[in-house]
Amino acid sequence: MQANTTRGFLWSDVETRTLLNIWGEQDIQTALDGNFRNSFVYRDVSRRLGVMGFERTPEQCRVRIKSLKRQYLLAKEGNLRNNGQYHKICKFYDTMEMILSNRPALDPQEFIDSGAGGEEAVDHEGLEEDGEDAQDAYSESTGECPYPAETEVKLEYPTVPIPIPVKVTVGNNSTSVRPHNSSQSASNLSTKTPKRQRKRRANFPMEKLMEQFLEQSAQAEDNFYRMEEQRLQAEDRRREAEHARELHMLQMLGQMFSSISSTRPGSAATPCKTAPPARAPVFSSASPSCTQGQSSHLRRPSPQTDCCTQQSQLLNPDPQALVFERYYSLGSTSHRGMDDDILSLVKSIVPPLTSKKHKGQDGRIGIIGGCQDYTGAPYFAAISALKVGADLSHVFCTKDAATVIKSYSPELIVHPVLDSPNAVEEIEKWLPRLHGLVVGPGLGREDVLLKTAKEVIEKSKARDIPIVIDADGLWLVTQQPSVIQGYHKGILTPNFMEFTRLYEALHHEPMDSSDHQRSVMQLSVAMGNLTVVLKGEQDLITDGTKVISCSIEGSGRRCGGQGDLLSGSMGVLAHWAHAASAAGMGRSLNPSVVAAYGACSLTRQCNSQAYQRHGRSTTTSDMIQEIGTAFKKLFES
Ligand SMILES: NC(=O)C1=CN([C@@H]2O[C@H](COP(=O)(O)OP(=O)(O)OC[C@H]3O[C@@H](n4cnc5c(N)ncnc54)[C@H](OP(=O)(O)O)[C@@H]3O)[C@@H](O)[C@H]2O)[C@@H](O)CC1
Numbered sequence: 219m220q221a222n223t224t225r226g227f228l229w230s231d232v233e234t235r236t237l238l239n240i241w242g243e244q245d246i247q248t249a250l251d252g253n254f255r256n257s258f259v260y261r262d263v264s265r266r267l268g269v270m271g272f273e274r275t276p277e278q279c280r281v282r283i284k285s286l287k288r289q290y291l292l293a294k295e296g297n298l299r300n301n302g303q304y305h306k307i308c309k310f311y312d313t314m315e316m317i318l319s320n321r322p323a324l325d326p327q328e329f330i331d332s333g334a335g336g337e338e339a340v341d342h343e344g345l346e347e348d349g350e351d352a353q354d355a356y357s358e359s360t361g362e363c364p365y366p367a368e369t370e371v372k373l374e375y376p377t378v379p380i381p382i383p384v385k386v387t388v389g390n391n392s393t394s395v396r397p398h399n400s401s402q403s404a405s406n407l408s409t410k411t412p413k414r415q416r417k418r419r420a421n422f423p424m425e426k427l428m429e430q431f432l433e434q435s436a437q438a439e440d441n442f443y444r445m446e447e448q449r450l451q452a453e454d455r456r457r458e459a460e461h462a463r464e465l466h467m468l469q470m471l472g473q474m475f476s477s478i479s480s481t482r483p484g485s486a487a488t489p490c491k492t493a494p495p496a497r498a499p500v501f502s503s504a505s506p507s508c509t510q511g512q513s514s515h516l517r518r519p520s521p522q523t524d525c526c527t528q529q530s531q532l533l534n535p536d537p538q539a540l541v542f543e544r545y546y547s548l549g550s551t552s553h554r555g556m557d558d559d560i561l562s563l564v565k566s567i568v569p570p571l572t573s574k575k576h577k578g579q580d581g582r583i584g585i586i587g588g589c590q591d592y593t594g595a596p597y598f599a600a601i602s603a604l605k606v607g608a609d610l611s612h613v614f615c616t617k618d619a620a621t622v623i624k625s626y627s628p629e630l631i632v633h634p635v636l637d638s639p640n641a642v643e644e645i646e647k648w649l650p651r652l653h654g655l656v657v658g659p660g661l662g663r664e665d666v667l668l669k670t671a672k673e674v675i676e677k678s679k680a681r682d683i684p685i686v687i688d689a690d691g692l693w694l695v696t697q698q699p700s701v702i703q704g705y706h707k708g709i710l711t712p713n714f715m716e717f718t719r720l721y722e723a724l725h726h727e728p729m730d731s732s733d734h735q736r737s738v739m740q741l742s743v744a745m746g747n748l749t750v751v752l753k754g755e756q757d758l759i760t761d762g763t764k765v766i767s768c769s770i771e772g773s774g775r776r777c778g779g780q781g782d783l784l785s786g787s788m789g790v791l792a793h794w795a796h797a798a799s800a801a802g803m804g805r806s807l808n809p810s811v812v813a814a815y816g817a818c819s820l821t822r823q824c825n826s827q828a829y830q831r832h833g834r835s836t837t838t839s840d841m842i843q844e845i846g847t848a849f850k851k852l853f854e855s
């Protein structure tokens with residue numbers, strides 16, 4: 219008879235022995251003896267097997283045990299009649315004997331009713347194929363067979379001669395087991411006998427009792443899932459209500475300040491663009507939803523720790539900016555700052571840590587960078603992504619950088635593929651699993667690497683993956699802006715030097731360095747409203763509709779690598795922000811802007827904390843050590 223190819227679950231000898239060891243334990247045997255429904259026992263068996271390193275479902279364990287029992291019974295019979303053939307029939311005969319000799323007598327009929335005539339397991343290079351009949355609905359639903367019922371069946375039907383396999387042929391196609399000493403063919407056994415038995419069983423009271431029992435369990439399971447669903451829905455409703463309440467409060471604030479500004483007509487005369495820097499104008503966000511009146515934020519700036527949002531009057535004057543003008547001049551001190559408002563948006567995108575999640579759900583981030591000269595930058599970015607909360611962090615770097623980066627941290631997954639001839643294909647394989655990409659830290663400027671980076675960006679765009687471009691990635695964008703132009707999930711993070719290069723490449727004229735806000739807005743617009751973060755004393759963030767400034771106090775320490783901490787953490791936050799936005803949360807601001815603000819504030823907070831500990835000797839590694847506490851302080855308090 220041909221082996222059952224629909225199953226395909228091969229049990230190795232060692233796995234089977236482990237299973238038998240577990241199954242043979244006293245507590246398992248006792249539990250099996252005392253219960254009709256014993257799926258929970260097999261769940262325990264499966265779990266214990268898992269602990270020993272073998273992943274099997276409870277059902278696989280149950281079916282395997284049943285198969286072994288059938289082999290054992292056949293062998294036991296065969297031993298009487300066939301002079302020691304029993305070991306061929308049941309490889310684990312001795313173990314089974316030891317276990318089952320302490321149990322109630324097994325009913326052979328139980329194990330031949332599902333086609334025993336040829337479904338014995340067969341050895342195959344140390345492996346055995348499970349021969350259990352998957353269609354045995356009775357035993358599959360109940361687990362172990364209830365002995366009392368079986369005994370009764372036996373009384374009603376004449377004993378069926380047990381087929382003794384005398385020849386087991388293993389080959390590509392033919393696994394033949396011929397019945398011996400039997401007047402009935404295997405097919406007869408497998409097709410006729412079970413049907414008759416099942417019919418009888420249906421009339422048997424014990425069977426009915428079991429059916430009832432099973433129905434009740436299924437019902438209880440249904441109820442559990444229904445309640446769980448209701449609980450989750452309630453949780454969703456609670457979150458939505460909270461979110462709506464926040465929006466409502468912001469709306470009210472906006473209206474309040476609008477009315478204040480309308481009572482002061484003279485205020486409209488001062489465009490934001492020309493506001494004296496000392497006034498550090500603050501103003502309401504003009505993101506699409508804000509212009510629809512959903513949100514309006516004001517604050518009184520503080521010289522050191524403010525986050526002001528400057529409405530861009532540069533391209534498109536907006537009356538809301540004047541609100542801030544007025545607000546500032548009124549000297550109000552009673553409002554939460556704009557930074558608090560954006561920080562609360564950042565908080566809202568941070569996924570909760572729950573035991574319900576599996577590894578990877580909170581983010582798998584890829585860093586494209588790392589070459590012979592620069593191994594620190596990709597490491598800083600990747601480890602920062604992990605410390606912020608990504609579950610997995612991959613670095614795609616050149617071969618000679620890989621070993622070095624690996625040696626910095628066992629926590630990173632490092633792929634030495636960037637300079638291989640099929641680099642793009644190698645990286646592309648991983649893209650479906652990545653939630654965010656950071657291109658550029660330590661990439662270097664070799665043409666071949668930049669070409670690979672370009673193609674990876676193209677492929678990531680096609681997959682809608684958020685992409686942060688930093689350092690040498692920005693060099694690439696300077697050469698070929700179209701690589702990222704207009705991609706709404708793209709973020710550029712230039713320092714002043716990189717920004718100047720980009721600006722001049724796009725505008726073909728020198729940048730006016732006296733007005734950074736205007737320049738950053740112009741660059742964003744020229745890049746198709748891409749989110750741009752101009753790093754510096756204040757980090758200026760814009761998507762071309764407004765400029766938000768993050769000036770949370772850092773320190774005077776400017777060691778290399780801080781930008782990598784920024785880009786790595788931004789990779790994670792961009793993933794979270796876009797995921798939250800897709801789920802309908804935090805739509806009052808462009809998710810890329812929220813992510814950028816979150817990463818800037820975090821970097822600066824780390825810088826401040828590290829400086830407090832280490833002063834002048836602060837390095838980026840010291841800042842990375844602070845990520846946990848800084849994150850908590852900013853986003854989880
Ligand atoms: N440990 C590692 O492995 C690290 C590796 N890194 C990696 O190095 C690669 C090259 O990156 P990069 O930063 O050296 O190149 P780029 O931005 O062109 O600067 C070149 C020059 O521009 C100037 N300049 C810079 N900022 C300025 C500002 N705000 N305002 C004004 N001027 C400014 C300054 O010129 P200077 O003042 O020295 O004349 C500077 O020397 C890249 O892959 C990166 O990821 C880094 O991440 C660090 C840690």
Ligand SMILES: Nc1ncnc2c1ncn2[C@@H]1O[C@H](COP(=O)(O)OP(=O)(O)OP(=O)(O)O)[C@@H](O)[C@H]1O
Nearest residue numbers: 713753754755757772778779780781782784821822
């Ligand atoms: N003058 C400053 N005052 C306070 N914070 C600053 C200042 N300049 C930069 N930062 C902070 O450091 C972060 C990194 O900016 P930086 O200009 O060092 O980037 P970078 O040159 O690209 O870094 P890297 O050394 O990684 O290449 C900024 O986001 C900002 O938060």
